[in-house]
Amino acid sequence: MNYYITYGELQKHLTEYYQRTGSKMQFTEMISWLFQEGLLSEVAPKPPITSKQVITDMTDKEVNRFIDSIPITVQVTYRNSERVSEADIIPGFRDIFIIRHPRHTRALMHVHNYFEINYVAEGECVFQFEGVTRTLKEGEFCMIAPGSSHDLVIDSEATVFCIMLRKSTLSKTFAPLLSNKNLLSQFFHAFLSGSNKTNYLLFFCERGKWIRQIIFNAMMECYKSDDFSNICCISWLNQMFVYLLRNYSETLRFYDYQFGSEFILILQYIQHHYQTLTLAELANFFHYSEPYLSTLIKQNTGQNFTDLVKELRMAEAVDYLLHTDMTVREIAEKVGYHSADHFSRTFRAQYKMSPQKFRKAQQQTEDNDFLNPFQTL
Numbered sequence: 614m615n616y617y618i619t620y621g622e623l624q625k626h627l628t629e630y631y632q633r634t635g636s637k638m639q640f641t642e643m644i645s646w647l648f649q650e651g652l653l654s655e656v657a658p659k660p661p662i663t664s665k666q667v668i669t670d671m672t673d674k675e676v677n678r679f680i681d682s683i684p685i686t687v688q689v690t691y692r693n694s695e696r697v698s699e700a701d702i703i704p705g706f707r708d709i710f711i712i713r714h715p716r717h718t719r720a721l722m723h724v725h726n727y728f729e730i731n732y733v734a735e736g737e738c739v740f741q742f743e744g745v746t747r748t749l750k751e752g753e754f755c756m757i758a759p760g761s762s763h764d765l766v767i768d769s770e771a772t773v774f775c776i777m778l779r780k781s782t783l784s785k786t787f788a789p790l791l792s793n794k795n796l797l798s799q800f801f802h803a804f805l806s807g808s809n810k811t812n813y814l815l816f817f818c819e820r821g822k823w824i825r826q827i828i829f830n831a832m833m834e835c836y837k838s839d840d841f842s843n844i845c846c847i848s849w850l851n852q853m854f855v856y857l858l859r860n861y862s863e864t865l866r867f868y869d870y871q872f873g874s875e876f877i878l879i880l881q882y883i884q885h886h887y888q889t890l891t892l893a894e895l896a897n898f899f900h901y902s903e904p905y906l907s908t909l910i911k912q913n914t915g916q917n918f919t920d921l922v923k924e925l926r927m928a929e930a931v932d933y934l935l936h937t938d939m940t941v942r943e944i945a946e947k948v949g950y951h952s953a954d955h956f957s958r959t960f961r962a963q964y965k966m967s968p969q970k971f972r973k974a975q976q977q978t979e980d981n982d983f984l985n986p987f988q989t990l
Contacts, residue, residue: 615686615688617658617684617685617686617687618652618654618685618687619682619684619685620683620685621682622652623643623647623685623715624715626647627643627715627717630646637719637720638719643718644689645689648689661679661682661683673825677713680713680832695724696725697724699725702725709782709846709850711775711777711831712775712777712832713772713775713832714731714774715767716768716771717767720764720766721764722741722762722763722764723763724759724760724763725759726780728758728777728778729763729778730754730755730757730778731749731754731765731774732753732828733752734751734772734773734825734828735770735772736751737751737769738771738773739768740763740765742761743811749773752817753815753817754817755813756814756816757813758811761812762811763813774828776831776850814867815864815867816865817864818861823856828853831846834846834849865877878899879895879899882898883922887922887925887926887949888949892918922949926948927959930944933948935972941953941956941957941968944956
């Protein structure tokens with residue numbers, strides 16, 4: 614049977630219990646205690662959110678006050694567990710579920726089979742990961758890979774949003790925004806979808822109103838019940854990922870990473886100079902030997918330097934072929950080939966047709982796909 618309590622009431626009881634006893638409860642323990650005390654409602658309160666509501670100009674205090682009024686659906690049959698499944702916490706009809714992380718809860722290291730993103734909107738919190746403890750500060754995003762043992766503890770009045778995202782949703786929904794022309798996007802996607810190692814990544818985002826509005830609006834969609842709420846939530850999260858990659862990619866850090874933060878700089882350097890860059894020039898710029906740099910690129914991207922550069926050139930060439938009237942010779946020069954013939958041979962090996970045929974085939978496909986809504990059938 615489902616029971617109900619608002620965010621504000623739940624947080625009030627967690628805080629009061631901690632202040633009264635000096636001890637903390639896990640979320641599941643508090644729900645059981647509230648049930649025994651008769652403090653859970655059997656009637657679902659009317660949510661304060663309408664389908665037309667979009668949050669734009671609320672202060673942080675107004676946001677928290679609004680969240681306090683949102684009802685949470687709970688079950689008394691919850692059990693504390695070190696392994697949490699997405700089926701236990703993400704509603705079956707949703708790809709994403711977002712909560713405001715409760716404060717003053719007892720630590721319990723746990724793992725789950727979905728991605729978790731924690732954003733510290735205000736204050737700071739303690740992040741425990743695989744036996745290591747660090748402080749997450751205001752403006753930090755922490756994205757935790759499935760299978761990683763972790764926990765988050767908030768002992769202040771900090772505001773932390775917790776975004777839970779199905780693993781299957783990454784490849785199905787968010788892969789298109791991670792362009793194969795952008796090395797950092799590719800690397801980000803590889804972390805999200807391809808790694809089975811325990812890991813987390815961090816972005817540091819300056820305290821900004823826009824990013825908080827994105828997350829809060831995405832959270833509001835989780836508590837709407839119309840047919841569009843799930844896709845709206847996904848759209849907001851798309852904006853969040855793009856915003857981070859566009860504006861804060863240089864702050865990206867990994868927990869388990871051989872190169873550390875400098876590898877992000879290497880990816881960005883390749884991205885901006887691939888048209889003429891050689892491995893020798895890259896190694897010299899970052900003061901590594903060529904064999905060592907080559908090995909590290911292969912280990913961390915799955916490709917050698919030559920294939921990586923070729924992929925970037927081909928992706929850029931395709932973009933020019935589809936969206937400009939540039940000649941093949943002009944495109945070849947633009948993406949870094951000294952010879953149009955060399956470019957055409959490389960392109961043909963990749964796409965099984967010449968650049969000219971590729972452009973013509975794509976234009977024919979677009980013409981065939983054009984829909985005239987006033988056409989008589």
